[in-house]
Amino acid sequence: MNSQLQTKHKAVGLLSGGLDSTLAAKIIHDLGFEIHGIYFSMPWGCCHKDKAQEVADKLNIKFIVMHLDEQYLEIIKKPRFGYGTALNPCKDCRIHMFSRAYEYMKSINADFIFTGDVLGQRPMSQLQNSLRLIEKESVVEGHLVRPLSAKLLKPTIPEEKGILDRTKLFGFSGRSRKAQIKLAEEFGITDYPNPAGGCLLTDKNFSRRMKDIFKHGYRDFNEAVGLQWGRHFRIDENFKAILGRNAAENETIVHHAHQNDFIMALEDKEGPTLILKGDNPSEDVFQVAAGLVQRFSKYRDNSSMKVSCQCVRTPGKPRSITAKILDNSQIEEMKV
Numbered sequence: 001m002n003s004q005l006q007t008k009h010k011a012v013g014l015l016s017g018g019l020d021s022t023l024a025a026k027i028i029h030d031l032g033f034e035i036h037g038i039y040f041s042m043p044w045g046c047c048h049k050d051k052a053q054e055v056a057d058k059l060n061i062k063f064i065v066m067h068l069d070e071q072y073l074e075i076i077k078k079p080r081f082g083y084g085t086a087l088n089p090c091k092d093c094r095i096h097m098f099s100r101a102y103e104y105m106k107s108i109n110a111d112f113i114f115t116g117d118v119l120g121q122r123p124m125s126q127l128q129n130s131l132r133l134i135e136k137e138s139v140v141e142g143h144l145v146r147p148l149s150a151k152l153l154k155p156t157i158p159e160e161k162g163i164l165d166r167t168k169l170f171g172f173s174g175r176s177r178k179a180q181i182k183l184a185e186e187f188g189i190t191d192y193p194n195p196a197g198g199c200l201l202t203d204k205n206f207s208r209r210m211k212d213i214f215k216h217g218y219r220d221f222n223e224a225v226g227l228q229w230g231r232h233f234r235i236d237e238n239f240k241a242i243l244g245r246n247a248a249e250n251e252t253i254v255h256h257a258h259q260n261d262f263i264m265a266l267e268d269k270e271g272p273t274l275i276l277k278g279d280n281p282s283e284d285v286f287q288v289a290a291g292l293v294q295r296f297s298k299y300r301d302n303s304s305m306k307v308s309c310q311c312v313r314t315p316g317k318p319r320s321i322t323a324k325i326l327d328n329s330q331i332e333e334m335k336v
């Protein structure tokens with residue numbers, strides 16, 4: 001391929017910060033393409049933003065962050081192609097990301113999108129049929145290159161047009177990562193994270209919390225983001241409580257509270273912070289929430305204590321609530 005011609009072509013790469021997408025970026029970069037790297041920021045883990053940024057910096061390529069937002073919650077709620085082991089809608093998730101990357105590709109007149117997908121590596125989204133389905137549904141058909149497995153897949157449009165030299169791509173498949181590790185050595189890539197397993201949607205406990213807000217409702221995206229911190233309890237269908245498990249979580253849950261929520265803590269502040277979620281709680285709901293604060297403090301076996309409470313929207317002088325004493329079975333019943 002004429003290298004002067006190649007430099008005129010652009011490619012959009014999905015960067016996760018993991019080894020496979022790093023290798024894919026390096027392969028396409030070394031073939032002379034101008035690369036725009038997209039990192040999808042997912043509130044519940046999965047990828048490695050710092051690493052992805054590092055890859056972009058090292059290869060001197062553009063780095064664009066796209067956020068998965070409210071619209072993505074609808075995908076989790078009703079995925080067209082089902083879930084993986086928990087609440088992870090991997091096929092729909094990939095379709096969503098590829099569709100957005102494709103829009104970006106068109107907007108900058110790039111020739112194709114590429115990913116670090118390896119045929120057969122992940123059961124739900126990387127089997128031959130899944131790769132094809134994802135490609136078709138995200139309308140990127142023909143424009144999606146998987147440099148690590150390209151030789152095992154149908155030639156793409158840039159390959160057919162001669163923009164991308166198929167002989168320079170690879171034919172990796174399966175769950176073993178030996179071939180990728182060997183290629184990383186050849187490229188001198190040594191510092192890469194373990195395969196991403198951090199997507200909380202694949203976690204059954206986290207999924208239970210997500211299902212709970214789908215059932216009972218949420219007021220904004222932040223409430224879904226905040227599901228990852230603290231202990232969660234459903235008091236009744238309109239109210240739930242989140243308790244921090246340490247000082248850092250106490251701060252984080254306050255930061256993610258809704259304007260109509262209430263912040264509760266023991267009056268001496270020794271113990272967890274609780275966020276009571278829901279609009280206009282009754283006195284009984286306040287007392288149960290106060291009971292949870294006491295229960296998860298060092299005063300759990302004391303007689304009923306006073307818990308301070310103030311609304312996020314109107315922080316003023318906190319009011320004092322008498323904690324309801326809760327037994328184990330009540331706590332267990334409320335756990336989400």
Ligand code: SF4
Pocket residue numbers: 042046088089090091093094125199201202
């Ligand atoms: S594990 Fe699945 S749901 Fe989670 S980010 Fe990856 S593709 Fe999306």
